Structure formats: C-alpha cells, structure tokens
Amino acid sequence: MMGQFVANNLFHRPVRTLIGVLAIAVEVMLVITIVGLTSGMLRETAKRIEGIGADIMIQPSSASPMFMFSGAPMPIKIGEKIQELKYVQYVSPALLQFNTSGGVEAIWGIDPVSFREVSNGFVFLEGHDMQGPDDMLIDDWQAKAKKVNLGDKYNVLNHDWNVVGIVEHGKAGRIFVPITTLQALVGAHDKASIFLVKCTREDHTADVMAEIKAILPSNKIQPVKEYMSLMTSTNIPALQTFINSMIALAVSIGLLVIFLSMYTTVLERTRDIGVLKALGASKGLIVRALLAETTLLCLLGIFSGIGLSYAVRAGFLKLFPTLSILITPGWMVRAGLIAIVGSLVGASYPAWHATRKDAVEALAYD
C-alpha cells in the first residue's frame, strides 16, 4: 500500500517529477562524465605511453606524470651517457610542448631515428616518416578530429608544418615534429623533457634503472609498466580537487532541487498530511512516505543519469574524437549513492516540516 501511495504521489504531478528526475539525472551525469573524462583521458594517455614500447622513462625530479606540463629542464646530452650503460639498447629524447591554440594538445618533439629504434616505429596509414625540419606526423584520431589530410599544412605554435604522414594511434602522442625544430621554436635548445630507454632485454630493466640512478640521482626514473598505475587523479596536482569540486557542485544542484521539490510537495500536500494525521498516521510514517518518494524519484534520476551519461559520451566522442570518457560500474554506483544521500539530505527538512504541521490548520489549508 505504501509503495502504491508513494508511486501515485510521484506520478500525480508528472511535470514536477520530471524536473526532479532531470535534476538528479544531470547530477549523476555530471559526476559520471567528469570522473569518466578525467580517468578516461589519463588512462588513454597512459596506454599511449605504454604503447611506445620503451622500458624506462627518465624525467626531472619534479616532473608531473602529465608530461606536457613538465617543461624541458634536462640537457639532451644525458642521453649519450645513458646510451653507454650496459644493457641499454636505445635511448630516445623527447621534448613535449603544451599547445592551447586551437585546442589542448601535446606536441611531441622527437628524434625520428632514435624514436623508431625505441618504439619499433610507427604504423603508417598514409605517407612516410619525417624527413625535413617542418615535417609533422599526426595520428588517425587527431587527423579525423581536426579534419587534416596528408599533405595539408597544419599550423601549431604559430608555425606551419607539413603533414607528411598519418600514423596509427596508440603510440606516445598524437602530433609529432622534429625535436630540433621544436627546441628552436620554444627556446629550449639542446633540452629534453623525457628520455625513453629501451633495454637489451626487459628483465634488465631494474639493473639499468639502478645504474641510471647512480649517475642521475636527482632524476625521476621509473619503469614504463608502472606508468599506468601512476596515472590516477590523485597523482595529478589539483586534478582531484577539481573532481571533488565538480562533484560538490553537482551534489549541490541535486540537493537544492530536491529540497525545493520536496518543500513545495509538502506545502502542496498540506491538507493531505492533515488527512493522514486524522487517520492516525504517525510522524514516522509521514517521514517514511516522503523519504520513500524522494528515493524513488532519485532512483529514476539515477537510471536516467546513467543513460544520459552514455548519450553525452556518444555526443562528445562524435564532436571530439580524441576525447576518452571512461564510464565504469564503480562510479555509476558511487554517483548513485552520492545522489541518494544528497537527495535524502535535501528532503529531510521538508519531511520534518511536514510532521510539525498542525493537523487542524492542515485540514483547513486551501
């Protein structure tokens, strides 16, 4: 009976219910999408780094796991020292430059020869490797997103590059240019952001790392295989704060809408509450009925929000093919729980307010 009463109350005012469901759905969608976007981008970046095929990465001690924010504080000659170490097969320097003109992009300045050695080369879908100082390679996702074709000019960092090859995605970055040209463009002569090291055998990685540590004690030296585990929001400065802020914002929206919705519900049902009291309904029963209604509203909102998240992801990926949004069951559950807790908090005052209503006044309410 209570279930029927709650459901009927919910559907008695379909527009208000729809608005409530929509508010919860947006809250859930925001949480799922924001977390999915950040974790998706991190995971996708990590996969691309793993996809290079190197065994060890060398970065400055204060470097961010997000390479493109690291600058270029390492002399490129470090590479020569490392190359001399036992069990080191190849070393490739890379200069990463963050570009915000026309979108957020990481430009990889690479030495085509050593990068090919470390990574076993690109898979070319069209064109060929870089040969001239202004040549550029881009991956297929970037080409699709930016509608760039082989042979086009592509302006990055106020420089016109010749797109000479389109490569399969999944290796390092999406845009590659010669390191020397990029060094000159950004004023980082003979500098690199990162060194990628390929060992003669994978099981020599620990030994090589120890040797590198001996000659570069202040640098960050880590196996590429561990990079995936480092690419979490908690390891990226301010990212977790950003995510928490967004979740708090989403929860605030949901909480306020539910508060307003349930408060107006209680006002509108003043006489009904008086009737329930006249029938002998306890305060607990009235509170339970209102909170059950909120929970049902919330569940509808959660399921709609999950659906909306997939729709938003599909829309985003259509508009921005290089984005990666990772929707996980874990975060669906967490977003749902956040929405339920927020909604119940939002409905608590209206429910308490309902129990405080004077029955005689409630029955006379118009």
Added chain:
Amino acid sequence: MGITVTIRTNSTGQTEPEIKTLEPILKVENVWKLYHAGKVEVPALRGVNLDVLPGEAVAVMGPSGCGKSTLLYVIGGLATASRGKVLVDGNDLVAMSDAERTKLRRHKIGFVFQRFNLLPALSAKGNIAIAQYIHGDGFDPHRFEVVTKLLGLEGRLSHRPSEMSGGEQQRVAIARAIINEPKILLADEPTGNLDTKNSEVVLEMLRRLNKDLGQTIVMITHNPEATTYFDRVVHMRDGVIVDGVPAD
C-alpha cells in the same frame, strides 16, 4: 451514565428483564479551548460538557464560530483542550502525548469532513485501503467488501476523487472512516458541500451505520433537516452547549 434493558429467557423458559448501565463512550467534562491571538486569549470552547453513549448518534448544531468544529477536533484528538477532560472509551485525551493521541485516533476514531479530504493521488480503493494500512492490520478484503457494498461503491473503486461526484467522494470518505470499525465516527458538516439529493443519501448512510451497525456518531451540522436522522441534537452557542434535546 445510560441504562439499557434487555429481555432474556432464563433456564425455566420464563422471560426476565436484564438491566445494564452503560458508560459513555465519549465524555467531555468542562472543556476549554483557548486560542492565542498575539497576547490575547480567545476562548473557542468555554466549559463544554457532553456525554455520548455507545451506539448513540448525536448532532451538534449552532451558528458559525460557536466552537462546533473545535469541539469535534478536540474530541478527535487533533486539537488539545486547554482545560478539562475528554474521555474516549475511557482514555483521557488531555493527559495523552501527541503520539498516544495519534495511536488512539488510529484505532478508535473515524473522521468525515465537509470537503471530503480524499487523497487526490489515490483511487477510491486506495483511499479506503490506506486507512487499513495506517491502522496496521493490513488490507482486510472481507471488511473492505462489506463496507464498499454498504456504501454502494463497488463500481467506483478504481476512480480517483477528481473523477467522482461530491456524493460519491463523501461515501468514499465515510467508507475510509469506518473501515477500521472505530468506536466513534466524527463527521464535520458531511453534507455541507453536497446538493439536497446527495445530502439525503449521505445522511441515510450515516443513519444506517448507526441503526444497523450500532456505530456511535457525533456530527456537526448547519442543516436542520440533518438532525432528523439523529437520536439527539445538541445546540452550541459561544463555545458552550446550551441544551440537549432528543430529536423527534
């Protein structure tokens, strides 16, 4: 205190009268109800005394603002008396907590209102069944069938209040009020929003409940004709009962 006389047959086959005294099911003793308008106390009831016996049907009449509805709400435990005693089936409402009064209302009192006060989101069946749910014994299909049949609601049970006439709504409200077999049925101007024909139907229903099932009823009314359906008429004026005469 009331007296009933029952004729019974003894073991030798002879008839003999058995005399029993009846305790009032409702006893109102010197009840005052004061409202506060700022610092001013406004008395709505000024020492009301009223006894209602089990199975009695009492109509309370009086001009608007004389305290009839306040008396009904005090009797029903929806409002508390400022002074005096209100005994419902031996329980003093004035001495009870809000939760205790709620429980007593749930088990011993049924309300019928002038404006029907059905829950708009529920069907007629839902409106009646929710009273059973609140009562705590769950849905009793047998009792439900008896009551809905008695009130002629069998064909209207799936309809919502907005789809029913005033008379039908009031019959649903009566069904809701009596579904849990309350000791007292309190009706606040039950015909106030009805036309003459529907008023007669509702009053006849109340009369049958009283005569056939022995339901104790206290009804507030403005309608002099309504009083002809009741055993006793009580007149109120300025917060006090001014007389109490049996109806013809």
